[in-house]
Amino acid sequence: MSKAHTLALFNDFEAAGRALQELKASNLPGFRMDDVLIKSPIEHPELSEMLGSRPVYVQLYTMAGAVLGSTIGFTLIASAQANFLQQIRGGRPIVPIPPDMVLTYELFILIGVLMTVVGCFIAWKLPGNRSPLYNTRISEDKIGILVKADPLVIPKVNGIFERHQPLEIMGEKGR
Amino acid sequence: MIQATDEKDIEIERRFVPKAKDINDEIAWAQINKDVLRSMERPRLMYWVIFLASLALFGFGVYCEIYQYQNGMGAADLNNPQVWGWYIATFIFWIGMSHSGTLLSAILHIMHADWRKPIYRFAEAMTTFSLMTAGLFVLVHLGRVWEFYYVVAYPNERWAWPNFNSPLVWDATAIGTYLTSSIVFLYFGMIPDLAICRDNAKGVRKKFYWLLSLGWQGTDRQWANFRVAYLTVACFLIPLAVSVHSIVATDFAVSQQPGWHITSFPPYFVAGALYSGCAAIITLFIVLRYVFRFEEYMTMPILDKTCRLTFAIAMVWTYLNLVEYASVWYGDDPVAKQTLLFRATGDYATYWWAMNFLGSVVPFALAFKSLRNNIPVMLVVSLLLNLGMWLERFMIVTPTFAHGYYPWTWTDHWMPNWVQYGIVAGSFGWFSMLFMLFCKIFPTVSMYEVKEMVYHRFVARKARA
Amino acid sequence: MSSSKIDRRDFLRVLGISGAAATLAGCGNTSIESGAELVESFVQPEDFVVPGVGVYYASTCAQCGSGCGVMGRVREGRVLKLEGNPKSVISGGKICGLGQAAVQVHYNPDRLTKPMLREGDALKAVSWEKAMGVLTARLGSGSSLTGEQIAFLTGEVSGHQKVLLANFLESFGSTNHVVYDALSPAVGHEASKAVYGVEQPVLQIDKARLILSFGNDFLGTGPSPVHMAAQYARFRKAPRGTLIQVEPRMTLTGANADRWYAIRPGTEGVLALGIAHSLLQHPEYAHSISQELAAALKPYDKETVAEITGISADAIPHIASLLWEKSPSLVLSGPSAEGHVRGFSNATAIHLLNLILDNRGKTLQGQANHPFPQLSPVSGSYAALTRLNQAMSAGKCQALLIAGCNPAFTAPTFVPFASNMSKVPFKVAFTTQLDETARQCDLVLPLLSPLEDFGTHVAGYQPAGVELMIQQPLMEKLYPETKGFGDILVDLLKQRKPDAYKAFPDYYSYIKTAVLKAKPVFKSKESDDNFWEDALRNGVLDLDLPAAQIDAKVSAIKVGAPQAAETGMQYPFYFVPSVRADLRDGRHANLPWLQESPDPLTSVAWDSWVEIHPTTAVQMQIREGDVLEVQSTTGSVRAKAYLFPGIQPDTISMPLGQGHTGYGRYADGIGVNPFKILDPNFEEQTGELAMYATRVIIKKTGENAKMVKDEGPTTLQQGRKLVVTMAADQAELAKEITRVAQ
């Protein structure tokens, strides 16, 4: 079933919060809170909470990166030293532990950082999937609430928005 | 839109929040966008003066480097004991400079020190660019720069790996990691701001920001993931920054040279790094404030806090510096002791005393509020502190070579020639050129975070009311 | 070899060294590009050439008069390096830095490659034919010059070159072979001859338990430094001998002494007599000299001697008792003792000690009388140059031939050698490289380098028996238009005495014939060819002869009352020029290795300097690098000050050998030439120039420049335990395993 989108712009978080509260309480058929997105110039955790639990999985990527970085790092370095041409150095073994630990530590951080960011991009589903309906004023000072719902419900949603003095309501044909 | 016009609120604020406001919380969000974006528009004359001066300096550095490349390192007047000259000293200086960006951004972020928000972006940019400058010095310093990739560990038909025992390889890895991570950190934290730029730009610039902002729309999911990822990277960066400069310290501490073979070198280096970085932040703070008219964001209370932080670090450095002298003295190794005495009384005594004065005495200017609030004084002091920190690096490298283990190869009054002066000066040109370019392409003040700052103040005041 | 019918390469092939030389012809060939060459296989290369393998050939070093046997390493026809020839008694398989640098004479970028003929003010390169034409027109068969009108000025020369030279002059009825050596040992030789009956006694350094040396630098600039160094090494092994050196300025030998004394220049004889006076306290020595002599020594009590010489009064009986304890001993006299107005009496006074101590036959021996004295060198003298100078000045000299010396550089200012030279209508120089003297000549003939030429040498100092040293080419000549000195002499003699010399196509055939003639002396049973081949292969023909007895004449020693050294207030400093073991009188200043090789005592390279004692420097507020003007009565030079503790505080010293103005890129503009400020003082007995008797005044010029030196700002070990010293009575040398050089 195709869905339609509507975006309401609010002047401040209070108004947006009230609109969200009403949306949540409305129990409109063909509308779920999961399909509501807040678009804001700054983060507003209280507002997001109203949308229900939206877990973040970036830490898992970080963990994977850190483990990968340290194990692969040590293994690669130590086996590079242990194979090929033996580079004998007076006073130090061919496979020296402290220097390898230093390098492992650096690789642990490097891969950790990169995996964290990559994980974040994956979570954002970027740079591919962008949500429709955006207003440049959101990046300035306005708060937007994007609702994805059954085209039939959209007018009712818009009606709720209208009650909280939105600056603007943008819509599009359901696809 | 948040408007705080309630007289009562202001009264409460005045009574219950006695500390100075970091930033005027009455700035409208749209005004923040406007102010910051204005700094990226067509440059003013002052900008061109600074930019062209940097370019000229950089150009001269490039000329010196070409001259040195064609003739050999002898063109730089290096010799058998003085194998490193100013290049390595300046390399450490730039590496050190890079540390404050991470400190301000990551540590203060974790500690929720809000005052970092208007200034951390340029500090991070400074980190990145000074790392890039430091990297240049590694190349400039190499006798055969065209073979520099031998240091990189990659599978090759020669079956020869770099020497993983060498502190220089640790250096290369650590600096590579640090550079990558700080670029990632800088860019990642800038994504919401890039979206603002995208929304306000036209033509090619719009396309550019559209690409870089990766489709940021400020949705709640994006914000949630962003927060977690940003905090995680910040957490990674703190130990990384510490490890980078302590690894640079091992270049010296691991070696046999008297005056270098000191256990306290890694923390000493880290403290010195933070010190010079903070001083550099003060300098750039003042310059940006003036050039881009950022008085509203780079406010005096923030400068005050930065100065206090710098003072604290200066005292840490002073302590570690004294520990270094004391441990050499108390350790009673005749050779190391002789080297220390040589620094204090020998050919470079002037520089040594200047270093100690600039590093340990001049920072007391930061302890006085009246001086802290005097911008010209702070500009001079911050430059002096950095001169002191540069001298510290010079004192580590040159006198040690001049007065090492082997008396036959001691040198007297060794100073570099114009090629080294030119390249060192050119590095400042390069850094400042990159920085000026950055200012015109990317927002130097984090808009979204300043908005947060303003909003949190407003909310707090509301709550108290 | 344009004049010889037989190509030299064929000769070489007969001798079995063809390969080394023959492959050289290919160098720089471009006919490969033009398609004129055939592909050649390396499977059968020339004899004795294995590509990539170095082959050694024996020859003789011509860098100084020591006559060390050397081995040249030749690869693919190029000589690369010289080593000592173990078969040579003189070198014993060792070589000094000076000898090593012979390859740079050979490959010198400033070598003369073509004959030069004067046209107006300038020398122009001409063909060899034209040059020889000019030479034979003046000195060939049609020459009318006789006797005094022709003079041949050379440095020390020995072997068959010397014979040919004499024969050439003889054909003009002349004996005018002038041998000049700027660092002439003539005073020492005269004194030795007067006391011992031999000019140059053989020193048994290794047999001595104690050596007392008055400025004799046998390790650095003596008559045979490589040989002496090997002897010295044995001297230092168990039972270890003790070396005491007395001199105004520390020489390399002084630097190796167990005890070094700084003496006031010129008072060495007084000290020697003071020691003799002390020695006579021991009754066994009292009998060794006559009563008159003993009486004459009376005034030389230790206080008087100490006052005159500047050496502490206690040291004199101390040295005497050491001489008494450690027998046999050896007392040596050296240039810094001899180069004074009373140099001769200084030397004889020093030699007297050997007589008192009865060192004759123990550590001092006569040189063996050998069967070919005509090959022995005539050592150079300053007096010979004075005579030539007077002849030139009087316009008696019509033709002057110069080889192996550079008087325009080494003659002091008061000797107007250069201006007198212009009075000689025809001046010819034979040289491998243009120097200051050759530049004033009318004709300059480029010689083969010693590494390209044949020759025979007999050293002036023969440590045991006699050695006839053979010099052979180590490679084909580098430049086609160069020729051996001997070859030119043979060519000229063929003009002068066609009958006697027509049998010899070149110098090679001449010396081969001459050496083969001497075969019976060497008691060889080999065939001529084998004998000659062995001689070339070994590079040396040894003749074991018993050492001659020393027939001492105490009567030669005249002892007057002790005379105090002069003190000139206008010129307050003694000026002691120092001779560097590598640059000598400056003839080697064109060799880059030697310029880069730091002076062992000061570590200065590529420069001249003024040595001054640190206490004197402090008094005069002189720091290192201050440019000083050193002024004597005849001139002044400027050089940087170097604070040097190994010098008598009233003395300053400058090294000789630098300050060239026309001797190639490595010599020109480097330092200054102290020969030019020597005062006209002459040794009273021999008339030789008293090199160490100049007095100077020094002035600060206010300039300061960086010393070109290897050492850093400190000359001390700073407690680092780099060179650890053990007292001789602790060391147990007998228990050690050591390698003793033979």
Place this chain on the structure above:
Amino acid sequence: MSLSNLIKNWSTLRVKRPYEDQYKDKDYKWAMVIDLDACTGCNACTTACYAENNLPVVGKEAFSKGQAMHWIRIERYWGEGDELPKFPDRGAQFLPMLCQQCESAPCEVVCPVGATHHTPDGLNSQVYNRCIGSRYCSANCPYKVRYFNWWQYPERAWPNPLEQQLNPDVTVRSKGVMEKCTFCVQRLVEAKNRARTEGRRVEDGEVTTACAQACPTSAITFGNLADSKSQVAKMWERQQVDLAKDKQEKSDENMRGYRIFEDLRTYPSIVYMERIRDLQA
């Protein structure tokens, strides 16, 4: 496979050099003894080294800047401590200083590209092609015997025809690389190859370095420490110097052998024998 190699060879890869009897079963360990009592400071060794190893003559300008390239240099000291005596009345203290070929060389550890490392026969080798010129090795060398090519010497040190003197067995080094004494490795390699074809070990005295060969007083002895019959091994043993010890325990205090900077634990391959002075004189 690499990882299995690592696990299999763990014990050998974790060996720390030098250790007792390291060269006992090996064919070669090159070492030297320099008798400071025999050394007269004459500089013959220095020039021999220039000739053998294609050392560039740097010229007056570079020499005054301290850019000389002498792999072996003769140092001359006037005293042990830090006070200059009025007269050096016990002579000068000469010290031929060359690469000590340390068994635990400070330079080897710090080279980022592994251009300098240890050979199985105990040399501290320098691979010119691998060197990138970071000069860290020189910074870390306590003896300061590593020499850097500050200029493009092949083009300036040997004007034609001086280049014909160059030893073809030795590379001419370009600008930007570090170099140092190699114990005349080209001679060693040649001798080892010759011995190998003949199925034997290089005999004592068969090969020597250019400095030892030239030295007029034979102050320098070079040889194979792994060959207990060699002169150099006998001298080390008699002088009671043990390669793998950083503090020698001598039963005979009068033996003169010592190594410079042993307390830095570099384990040099050159034993110096103390200079002797007759203090009664």
